[in-house]
Amino acid sequence: MPSPASPVGSTTGLRSSLHDRGQRLTPQRQKVLELFERIGEGSHLGAEEVHQRLLRSEERVSLATVYRTLRLLSGMGLLQELELPEGGRRFELASDAHRDHHHLVCVRCGRTEEFENTEVLAAGEQAACSHGFRLLECVLNVRALCPDCAAG
Numbered sequence: 001m002p003s004p005a006s007p008v009g010s011t012t013g014l015r016s017s018l019h020d021r022g023q024r025l026t027p028q029r030q031k032v033l034e035l036f037e038r039i040g041e042g043s044h045l046g047a048e049e050v051h052q053r054l055l056r057s058e059e060r061v062s063l064a065t066v067y068r069t070l071r072l073l074s075g076m077g078l079l080q081e082l083e084l085p086e087g088g089r090r091f092e093l094a095s096d097a098h099r100d101h102h103h104l105v106c107v108r109c110g111r112t113e114e115f116e117n118t119e120v121l122a123a124g125e126q127a128a129c130s131h132g133f134r135l136l137e138c139v140l141n142v143r144a145l146c147p148d149c150a151a152g
Contacts, residue, residue: 018076028066033078046091054066073091074091077094079092082112088110101116102139103142105144107144108149111149120138124138
């Protein structure tokens with residue numbers, strides 16, 4: 001994971017990370033990462049939402065390129081992927097300081113809210129220890145209906 005001292009999405013850092021993997025920094029890759037930096041931590045977007053936001057800002061990028069870029073940036077640890085049980089995927093800016101958080105996900109519209117809970121973390125740590133595991137992260141995804149979908 002990149003250190004919080006240097007911005008994960010800085011052009012120099014991204015170019016270096018891509019170069020180390022035999023990849024290059026394309027304008028599309030840079031624009032996708034810049035979008036996530038602009039919206040900030042805790043904002044979750046699917047590939048289609050990323051594509052639409054880029055089109056609205058007059059960036060020419062195909063949906064296929066967005067999918068490939070999200071997979072690449074996630075694999076590099078710059079984005080965190082949230083896999084939804086319904087088969088969808090949402091992405092957020094990765095951060096060491098914001099690692100052990102949980103998600104409340106509307107199963108109808110995909111709205112995603114984050115929350116933190118020390119009891120969930122403690123239960124994860126206890127479960128890992130009792131089975132001889134070393135806890136790396138503890139993430140809980142709660143499936144529910146948001147207020148708008150529950151009312152409709």
